[in-house]
Amino acid sequence: MTLSHSRKDFPEDFLFGVSTSAYQIEGHQFGGAGSTHWDTFAATPGNVVNAEDGAVACDHYHRWPEDLDLIRDGNFDVYRFSASWARVLPEGRGTPNADGLDYYDRLVDGMLERGIKPALTLYHWELPSALSDRGGWTHPDVAKWFADYATVLMDRIGDRIWSTATINEFWCVSWLSHFLGIHAPGLRDIRAGARAIHNVLKAHGMGIEAMRAAGHDNLGAVFNLEYTMPSENTDEAKRAAATYDAIFNRTFLGAAFHGTYPGEMLAGLEPHLPVGWQDDMATIRQPLDWCGINYYTRKIIKPVPGPFPAHEEIPGPLPKTDMGWEIFPDGLTHFLTHVAKSYSGDLPLYVTENGMAAPDVLDKGAVQDDARITYLDAHLGAVREAIAQGAPVKGYFAWSLLDNYEWALGYGKRFGLVHVDFDSLDRTPKASYQDMARALSRT
Incomplete structure (x- = not known):
């Protein structure tokens, strides 16, 4: 099994990369980082498979030169990484951690030395515990705290960063974590979810404002999007699917690009939004330089009796990943064309995450992950189709470079192009990595 697509099938300036996140790979116990709400969430019985946490993870904190070599040798142009707020500011505010800033300094310089473009994400889900204690993302001052953090980090490394995203996956930071309760802080509260x-959108806007004021550019945000379909051709099913689509997709895109929330979202959540929320929309709607899209799957939505936003997700007929997510590449083409048409216009679009979990097995020093190669190939084809339809797609970044800590699922789900033995921490490039390296070679 080999990829049918290669670099030559894309525009000359098209960028290929890999993505990771700090808590999932760095090893949070190292280098003076403060506690995060993921540390306390994982320490609470029943929240995470095997009560696993990110204390060591892949030990990228010490092994980053080896990992950057893998990115360079894989012929990737861009490394999309995130910084840990609690590594930079252990209490979330106040005195920075010199060791943390030094670490990100070394990491960015290491990318540049290898010819890799550094694509920074400021927040990928790990809120300092000290801020979580004060209400975290429900506190009215959290947007200012975030902007201050962005300023501290960018003052140190912003002169060498190729691109900066404020927030990774608004829906996960807010709804998944404060209403569904699946991720830290694990709340199941509609008022907390709405706030x-x-x-988090206001924090995005204030972060962009702060970075613009400091002279930084190539700024954007990353939206996770799920293609949504009704389970049947009835008004009830269509309404349930529209509500799901509104909360998952249109709420965040609409606010960031148009300064509006969709009616289906407001119908259930407006009573729980902060007083005067409308006055924040101008701040949220900051001009951006690019838009990132994370895409993995589609959801088929069935209506069920109950309070807002009552629905049931039913399995689709297509093959599934090890996460149980249906593989639907056409959804990526849809979003790349739809987002450009309805929200971002001519702004460059980047597929900032796309990949699959698979039950990979290391056998005689190799991992033959044919299913992942098939998945990547199909989604690269979906990107090509979007470009053919006129979407301004400028890059594709695979998730993920390394097998890592998959949040509430611990270390059991493997998304990496590179296999990690979580006992020895040895890295073994999988067949998908080797195939991508061949496909992306410029020689």
Whole structure:
């Protein structure tokens, strides 16, 4: 099994990369980082498979030169990484951690030395515990705290960063974590969910404002999008699917690009939004330089009796990943064309995450992950189709470079192009990595 697509099938300036996140790979116990709400969430019985946490993870904190070599040798142009707020500011505010800033300094310089473009994400889900204690994403001052953090980090490394994203996956930071309760802080509260939605968007806007004021550019945000379909051709099913689509997709895109929330979202959540929320929309709607899209799957939505936003997700007929996510590449083409048409216009679009979990097995020093190669190939084809339809797609970044800590699922789900033995921490490039390296070679 080999990829049918290669670099030559894309525009000359098209960029290929890999993505990771700090808590999932760095090893949070190292280098003076403060506690995060993921540390306390994982320490609470029943929240995470095997009570696993990110204390060591892949030990990228010490092994980053080896990992950057893998990116260079894989012929990737861009490394999309995230910084840990609690590594930079252990209490979330106040005195920075010199060791943390030094670490990100070394990491960025290491990328540049290898000819890799550094694509920074400021926040990938790990809120300092000290801020979580004060209400975290439900606190009215959290947007200012975030902007201050962005300023501290960018003052140190912003002169060498190729691109900066404020927030990774607004829906996960807010709704998944404060209403569904699946991720830290693990709340199941509609008021907390609504306020987290608004505050994370406001933090994005204030972060962009602060970075613009400091002279930084190539700024954007990353939206996770799920293609949504009704389970049947009935008005009830269509309404349930529209509500799901509104909360998952249109709430965040609409606020960031148009300064509006969709009616289906407001119908259920407006009573729980902060007083005067409308006054924040101009801040949220900051001009961006690019838009990132994370895409993995589609959801088929069935209506069920109950309070807002009552629905049931039913399995689709297509093959599934090890996460149980249906593989639907056409959804990526849809979003790349739809987002450009309805929200971002001519802004460059980047597929900032796309990949699959698979039950990979290391056998005689190799991992033959044919299913992942098939998945990547199909989604690269979907990107090509979007470009053919006129979407301004400028890059594709695979998730993920390394097998890592998959949040509430611990270390059991493997998304990496590179296999990690979580006992020895040895790295073994999988067949998908080797195939991508061949496909992306410029020689």
